[in-house]
Amino acid sequence: MSATTTARPAMSVAARLRRRRWYQQPRWQRLFAMVVLALVMTQVTGAQGVRGDLFAALQDNFTGTGLWIWLAIFVGIWLVREFLGEPLGRYASLAGRQVTGPARRVGDLVRGNRLYRWGGLALLLAFLIVLPLMVSTFWQQVMVDQVGMYVMVALGLNVVIGWAGMLDLGFIAFFAIGAYSAAYWTGGLPVDPPFEVNNFLAIPLAMVTCLIAGVLLGAPTLRLRGDYLAIVTLGFHEIVYLLAKNWSEFTGGTRGAPGLDRFSVDLGFWSYKWELDPQPYYWLQLGLVVVVLALFLRLEHSRVGRAWTAIREDEVAAAATGVNTVRFKLLAFAIGASTSGIAGVAYASKQGFINPEQFVVLMSVLALSYVVFGGMGSIPGVLLGTAILVWLPERLRDTVDPQDRFMYLGGLLVIMMIYRPQGLWPSKRRQHELKMAETGTGGADALGAQPGGGQA
Amino acid sequence: MSTQVESDPLPSAEPSGAAAPPALLELRDLHVFYGAIEALKGVSLTVGEGEVVALLGANGAGKSTTLKTASGMLAPRAGEVLLHGERVDGITSHELVQLGIGHVPEGRRVFPRMTVLENLRMGAYRLRRPDPADLDRVFTLFPVLAERRKQIGGTLSGGEQQMLAIGRALMGKPELLLLDEPSMGLAPLIVQQIFEILKEINAQGTTLLLVEQNASRALALADRGYVLETGSVVMSDDADALLADPRIRAAYLGESVE
Numbered sequence: 274m275s276a277t278t279t280a281r282p283a284m285s286v287a288a289r290l291r292r293r294r295w296y297q298q299p300r301w302q303r304l305f306a307m308v309v310l311a312l313v314m315t316q317v318t319g320a321q322g323v324r325g326d327l328f329a330a331l332q333d334n335f336t337g338t339g340l341w342i343w344l345a346i347f348v349g350i351w352l353v354r355e356f357l358g359e360p361l362g363r364y365a366s367l368a369g370r371q372v373t374g375p376a377r378r379v380g381d382l383v384r385g386n387r388l389y390r391w392g393g394l395a396l397l398l399a400f401l402i403v404l405p406l407m408v409s410t411f412w413q414q415v416m417v418d419q420v421g422m423y424v425m426v427a428l429g430l431n432v433v434i435g436w437a438g439m440l441d442l443g444f445i446a447f448f449a450i451g452a453y454s455a456a457y458w459t460g461g462l463p464v465d466p467p468f469e470v471n472n473f474l475a476i477p478l479a480m481v482t483c484l485i486a487g488v489l490l491g492a493p494t495l496r497l498r499g500d501y502l503a504i505v506t507l508g509f510h511e512i513v514y515l516l517a518k519n520w521s522e523f524t525g526g527t528r529g530a531p532g533l534d535r536f537s538v539d540l541g542f543w544s545y546k547w548e549l550d551p552q553p554y555y556w557l558q559l560g561l562v563v564v565v566l567a568l569f570l571r572l573e574h575s576r577v578g579r580a581w582t583a584i585r586e587d588e589v590a591a592a593a594t595g596v597n598t599v600r601f602k603l604l605a606f607a608i609g610a611s612t613s614g615i616a617g618v619a620y621a622s623k624q625g626f627i628n629p630e631q632f633v634v635l636m637s638v639l640a641l642s643y644v645v646f647g648g649m650g651s652i653p654g655v656l657l658g659t660a661i662l663v664w665l666p667e668r669l670r671d672t673v674d675p676q677d678r679f680m681y682l683g684g685l686l687v688i689m690m691i692y693r694p695q696g697l698w699p700s701k702r703r704q705h706e707l708k709m710a711e712t713g714t715g716g717a718d719a720l721g722a723q724p725g726g727g728q729a
Numbered sequence: 730m731s732t733q734v735e736s737d738p739l740p741s742a743e744p745s746g747a748a749a750p751p752a753l754l755e756l757r758d759l760h761v762f763y764g765a766i767e768a769l770k771g772v773s774l775t776v777g778e779g780e781v782v783a784l785l786g787a788n789g790a791g792k793s794t795t796l797k798t799a800s801g802m803l804a805p806r807a808g809e810v811l812l813h814g815e816r817v818d819g820i821t822s823h824e825l826v827q828l829g830i831g832h833v834p835e836g837r838r839v840f841p842r843m844t845v846l847e848n849l850r851m852g853a854y855r856l857r858r859p860d861p862a863d864l865d866r867v868f869t870l871f872p873v874l875a876e877r878r879k880q881i882g883g884t885l886s887g888g889e890q891q892m893l894a895i896g897r898a899l900m901g902k903p904e905l906l907l908l909d910e911p912s913m914g915l916a917p918l919i920v921q922q923i924f925e926i927l928k929e930i931n932a933q934g935t936t937l938l939l940v941e942q943n944a945s946r947a948l949a950l951a952d953r954g955y956v957l958e959t960g961s962v963v964m965s966d967d968a969d970a971l972l973a974d975p976r977i978r979a980a981y982l983g984e985s986v987e
Contacts, residue, residue, distance in 0.1 A: 576854070583851050586840040592802075593834050595826035595855035595901060 300355055303691055307351045311343040314684055318343075318677045347688075354692050398563070405555045412667075413551040419663045421558035422620050427643045427659045428565060428652070429612030434641070435650030435700070436578065437605035438585030440503040443510025444640055446490075447483045447610040449517060449632035451617020453524060454479035456627055461533040464523050472536045472622045479618045480611035487610030491603045498588075510637055517629040529628025536622050547622070554623050561615060569652060572608075581605060642686055648696025657698050750777035752814070753905055753936050754799060754830075759808035761791075761798050768794045770960040771808070776905065781927075781937040783947040783968065785981060786957035792940040793835055793909055795957065799938065800832045800907050801825040812905075826855050831903025831935075835910055837894040841883030845874050848882050848893055852900030859900070867896040870926050888919035895923070899930065906930070908939040912946060924950050944981035948972040956981075 319334030458475040537546040583591035647658020666678040754776040761769040801822035810818035853859035868875035912920040941947035956964035
């Protein structure tokens with residue numbers, strides 16, 4: 274054999290490795306994902322299989338028009354994003370520069386001027402205040418029972434995940450603790466409290482209880498990060514859930530606590546009681562959310578917020594700049610937990626009854642998906658993400674088979690994670706993280722838990 | 730456990746400096762373990778006020794472990810760390826930062842998603858009221874950081890990241906700066922630049938303790954040096970004397986001994 278023939282196989286290995294087959298390219302892999310998603314959606318949202326002949330439905334589903342509709346939707350999204358995304362983006366920015374010149378000036382004005390900024394926020398708040406007057410009772414219920422509640426939970430979860438960078442899969446545990454605390458202090462549980470209080474006073478008591486629970490969960494798990502912490506929090510949720518279920522003497526067991534007090538004020542000369550009507554509850558929740566938001570917006574850029582950012586970016590470096598990582602991680606847990614506790618009180622009081630089945634793990638997962646969908650670490654993102662993802666299944670309630678509602682949610686989340694992983698309204702820093710993950714300049718994973726930028 | 734019997738493991742006498750400056754940092758007979766492995770077997774060293782001290786040694790000799798113990802990232806099983814004569818071992822690293830020990834960790838560890846400016850501001854975290862002059866000082870020392878103040882830390886080159894890490898530590902106005910391998914993975918020209926800046930930092934009044942593989946550079950900068958081998962100090966002397974020592978030249982400067 275000559276030297277040239279022995280050299281050829283070595284060449285061809287490199288050449289083979291170098292040649293990316295079409296199916297190895299991200300663009301076609303995304304198409305593959307979209308097609309699979311279309312098939313799954315077809316099957317799940319189509320006719321159900323029958324006992325003994327599962328494949329009958331399979332055949333019906335994949336020969337009907339459903340398949341083509343789903344394929345058209347998902348492949349359509351793929352086509353638009355892959356082939357029209359750039360030109361559309363260019364056109365939009367071009368058009369944006371020309372057409373929205375005045376609008377942009379207004380935007381700058383709002384951003385740059387205190388009066389206009391506060392004016393804009395006041396307008397938004399006014400809109401939110403009159404919103405329940407414009408919608409049906411059904412939507413009022415949704416806004417109170419789900420949006421209002423989950424917004425508060427998601428805001429708390431955002432502190433833990435978005436700001437401090439700790440993955441918590443059992444966040445609803447704190448919500449449950451808040452709800453049960455409210456039930457306890459208002460005398461709704463089998464055990465009587467030392468003194469009964471009004472629901473408003475139950476809020477600080479529930480917050481303190483959740484704060485303690487947050488520290489109890491946080492303290493032993495401080496050295497864990499990422500996946501390990503997620504498992505521990507999942508376990509914590511299960512412990513709380515099973516306690517609520519099995520400690521009947523205290524929690525009422527599976528029956529739960531019926532007939533809970535509702536919110537009421539009694540100032541002597543004026544008293545008011547929140548009843549079944551969702552509207553007053555909506556305004557109450559809006560008030561609570563506004564207070565929490567005002568505090569959180571201040572927190573974000575405070576020393577505390579900067580310490581959290583530093584911890585999320587690189588814990589060793591944070592300690593090297595003088596950040597007490599232990600204290601601030603505990604603080605994130607405590608603040609997140611007590612925020613969730615507020616939501617728990619509001620929920621228990623609005624529902625009038627609680628039982629363990631209202632606090633299942635699925636809710637923790639949903640809350641997490643709201644935060645990720647909206648944009649981790651971004652308050653407007655979290656609010657928007659929660660509102661949209663809570664609204665969607667309710668909107669679909671009458672249009673699709675109710676069993677399939679969450680499948681649509683799942684499909685939306687998958688598309689979102691493929692094409693816009695940073696979320697709807699991402700924080701600036703999160704955008705950097707994802708950009709760097711793409712170009713490989715920073716070892717950013719989904720949660721930014723692994724610092725890697727330093728090892729260049 | 731402390732099995733230290735020999736009273737003075739150092740082969741050479743204490744440095745022959747005319748008037749030794751008062752000790753700023755003192756490590757006394759440190760024993761540090763990683764699990765069952767004893768990484769430091771009784772390390773003692775002194776860093777005087779205003780000095781530059783270099784810790785030399787091969788990979789695994791215990792240089793970084795010594796530095797990490799001094800910076801509070803590791804706790805010694807036996808022995809003492811003294812700052813201005815007061816015991817500080819067992820104090821966590823962020824508290825040592827509050828006491829004025831700045832720390833440039835191994836591998837630079839800039840905040841990858843913060844801008845240069847945000848990184849530097851984070852460095853001043855320990856100060857309730859950061860002095861704007863500190864930022865100017867860092868930008869004067871590292872003009873390249875001023876140019877890139879809006880750039881994201883993780884997108885800087887290795888040398889720029891090292892400069893940022895040093896600048897960040899300086900923002901906390903440390904009395905003593907601990908540097909773990911500032912030359913690691915950097916081109917000779919950049920290393921030279923960084924060592925010149927370190928010299929300037931020392932001239933401005935900051936005491937330096939640095940761990941280095943690059944023995945010739947480190948000893949050129951340092952007043953004194955310690956050589957570690959498998960967890961013990963085997964040599965300590967003035968930097969010039971170490972630089973002239975044939976054993977050092979053989980082991981760390983790659984010169985063959987005739």
